[in-house]
Amino acid sequence: MNGLPPLSLYIHVPWCRRKCPFCDLESRGLQGPLPGQAYARAVVRDLCAQKAGVQGRSLCSIFFGGGTPGLLPVPELAGLLDAAARHLSLAAAVEVTLELHPLDITPARMAACSAAGVNRISIGVQSFDDAVLAALSRPYSGAQVCAAVRCATEHFDRVNLDLMYGLPGQSLQGALQDLRCAQSLQPEHLSWYPLSLQPGTPFHRHPPPLPTEEVQADMESEGSGYLAAQGYQRYEICAWSRPGAACRHNLNYWEFGDYLGLGAGAHGKRSVRPGHIVRERRLRHPARYMAAAGGDGVVAERCTLDATEQMLEFMMNALRLCAGFRLQLFTERTGLPQGGLQAPLAQAVDKGLLVLRDGWAVPTHRGLDFHNELVLLFDGSSSSSASESNSPSG
Ligand code: SF4
Missing domain, CATH: 3.20.20.70 (Aldolase class I)
Incomplete structure (x- = not known):
């Protein structure tokens, strides 16, 4: 689509x-x-x-x-x-x-x-x-x-x-x-x-x-x-x-794509249209999940991301990638103009956390090591905090 x-x-x-x-x-x-x-x-x-x-x-x-x-x-x-x-x-x-x-x-x-x-x-x-x-x-x-x-x-x-x-x-x-x-x-x-x-x-x-x-x-x-x-x-x-x-x-995930989440406690992210992103989490308890699955009651949390959240979440993910991201991808995924990126990008470059190259924003080695510090430069609110998504499994 x-x-x-x-x-x-x-x-x-x-x-x-x-x-x-x-x-x-x-x-x-x-x-x-x-x-x-x-x-x-x-x-x-x-x-x-x-x-x-x-x-x-x-x-x-x-x-x-x-x-x-x-x-x-x-x-x-x-x-x-x-x-x-x-x-x-x-x-x-x-x-x-x-x-x-x-x-x-x-x-x-x-x-x-x-x-x-x-x-x-x-x-x-x-x-x-x-x-x-x-x-x-x-x-x-x-x-x-x-x-x-x-x-x-x-x-x-x-x-x-x-x-x-x-x-x-x-x-x-x-x-x-x-x-x-x-x-x-x-x-x-x-x-x-x-x-x-x-x-x-x-x-x-x-x-x-x-x-x-x-x-x-x-x-x-x-x-x-x-x-x-x-x-x-x-x-x-x-x-x-x-x-x-x-x-x-x-x-x-890291390129801020969409995903359906099925199963107890699963998270999902869905773009209804560019710039309109809905996040959901399903009921955590397996028995409650099984009882509610198929109806809207299975959704424990649902929210639409505002512009500040979209920017922060995009950065939490895309700045984990060694190659960074195309600046245009930010607009494609969030529907937001790139103007709002200019000040935090400049700060990140000043701090040695990022370089700008051929239309890409690329974390430096230091930017990867200090991922949270880098991401928080893009946090337009004062209360949000970045967390890491990679986790042990199996
Ligand atoms: S790390 Fe252990 S507890 Fe966690 S998901 Fe894997 S097997 Fe289960």
């Missing part, structure tokens, strides 16, 4: 085997059997209720995230993909990503997921070091995760590994060894991010022994040098890929 951004679909599965002590994502430990069929039926009702708002637009990507979407049986995953194809329109090269916990990976399940239409796998590895994995309460060993990744790469060309650094008890050499292990498995994509102690998590209440800031800075700089030498390109603050292998789904 003319003038509207690319459209993605995000499907949230809100359960995990148990909650990890560092994780603040929208998920809860399973208390009994997973209600897979009932949940998938509710998501399809939700999809049908939302489709009228995106008529005539094709999905460029679908992402099953969580929580642990690999807990959903493959027939339910396949049914959801089938429903997306029947009720919405899929682009010819639609990217379909499934997040997986290492323990969810078996040859039979990988073959079934591939047959169902999944074409990209994202594995929540976090580390290959047994002691570090134990400190994170991750219920697998480094050897198990290596076997799981090998199994995934036998069935899928497109595999991402989520890895963290700055972990409890981790040394600089340990962090680099994790990257060497990852590289030896040849994934096309790595999400590599520092552990942060998120409010509300056990790690925030009782911080484990962590590397000093100096050691973490060394991990970041030496690890980045290693990944670059191995042929990975950093294209976002925490995302590295082989050339041409960027995650299209996440790129659509």
Whole structure:
């Protein structure tokens, strides 16, 4: 549809085997059997209720995230993909990503997921070091995760590994060894991010022994040098890929595209017309979500972004990209004139956080390191604060 951004679909599965002590994502430990069929039926009702708002637009990507979407049986995953194809329109090269916990990976399940239409796998590895994995309460060993990744790469060309650094008890050499292990498995994509102690998590209440800031800075700089030498390109603050292998789904977020959010606690963003952007969040509690799905009562929050919010949200996303953004993209996505950008752009350039080049605004290395400081220059209100969108998963 003319003038509207690319459209993605995000499907949230809100359960995990148990909650990890560092994780603040929208998920809860399973208390009994997973209600897979009932949940998938509710998501399809939700999809049908939302489709009228995106008529005539094709999905460029679908992402099953969580929580642990690999807990959903493959027939339910396949049914959801089938429903997306029947009720919405899929682009010819639609990217379909499934997040997986290492323990969810078996040859039979990988073959079934591939047959169902999944074409990209994202594995929540976090580390290959047994002691570090134990400190994170991750219920697998480094050897198990290596076997799981090998199994995934036998069935899928497109595999991402989520890895963290700055972990409890981790040394600089340990962090680099994790990257060497990852590289030896040849994934096309790595999400590599520092552990942060998120409010509300056990790690925030009782911080484990962590590397000093100096050691973490060394991990970041030496690890980045290693990944670059191995042929990975950093294209976002925490995302590295082989050339041409960027995650299209996440790129659509960072380029301020639209996405439908289905599932308990899922967020969505939809442009009704250029400059008229609606954000929604669905009910968080799975049972309440399932009961309300298909009706408007499933929406827990809905708001239309004003011009100040649009500018701030655009910058929170686009300034995560190493290539930055075309200035014209700002107007295309928000409907706002570029005049309002001039003063904050000039400030950002003065502070050495950004350069302007051939109609693009490109964060400097310092601008990527101090992302929040950079984004806040574009905050026309005094009360908003920027937050980071990249998160651990699986
Ligand atoms: S890190 Fe992944 S597996 Fe652990 S609680 Fe968060 S979403 Fe669940």
